[in-house]
Amino acid sequence: MTDQLTAVTRRLPALPDPVLSGLVVVLLLFNALLTLVVEVLFLPLYIGSVPMPISALLAAPINVALVYGMESVTGRLGFAFAPIVVWVFGFLVCASRGPGGDILLGSDGRTLLLLACGVIPPVAYLYYRSNANLFRTR
Template sequence: MRATIDDQATAIAKAQASPGSLGTVILVVLVLDAFITLALEVLYLPTYVGSTSVPIAGVLAGVVNVLLVMGVRSVSQRVAAMFLPLAAWTFGFLVCATTGPGGDIMLASDWRTLLLLFCGLVPPLVYLYLRLNTAVFSRT
């Protein structure tokens, strides 16, 4: 009787840990969505209202990245999978921060770029930290 219960628990854990074919497609779409949203955030980062800079893209980066991590969490419970959209977003950010073939650069060296980096990474990392620690403490 005990072995049957343990076998069922192991099968359920394996099914939750690895996404199926639809889960893999959703993961790929979420990673591509991280690239697309970064491109839009970089385009709208130098937004001005009158003569005042309003970097609303930085705030939206944090919200969108948290939603991307939540989307991955609904497909897979693996921590490495939850970091995939953040890794793609960070890679895209670093590509945008380097110079292009003509010497042009998409992200200027100012406080708005730092705000975009901070708001794009810190809220999803805090979300991951809180979700993973509440899951660990709820098991004990």
């Protein structure tokens, strides 16, 4: 039973230096914005005449990896959600009008797919991690 518990709660080794940990946190938050920019720019991708929102589908594993990385560095489950908060803030900025009236994200299904794929999988992962003891079979 204890081996199963340690297998579920085992993460990457903690960084010994708090300055290095803080730098990794800042890089993960910056990476959340950087990946959002790439996802938004490649969202209107077409192959022939067919829209292919591949970047929306890639948002799910990327954001889960960001949350996993943050959880490995901080050790606090609540703070592990910080990259997704930064990602959603950037999403809202991209969805609003710019100074010239330009909008990066249109009002269509691809934008909704990007939002759903960017938020739902990391939330589901954090929900699973916070309730890992409930999902374990005996």
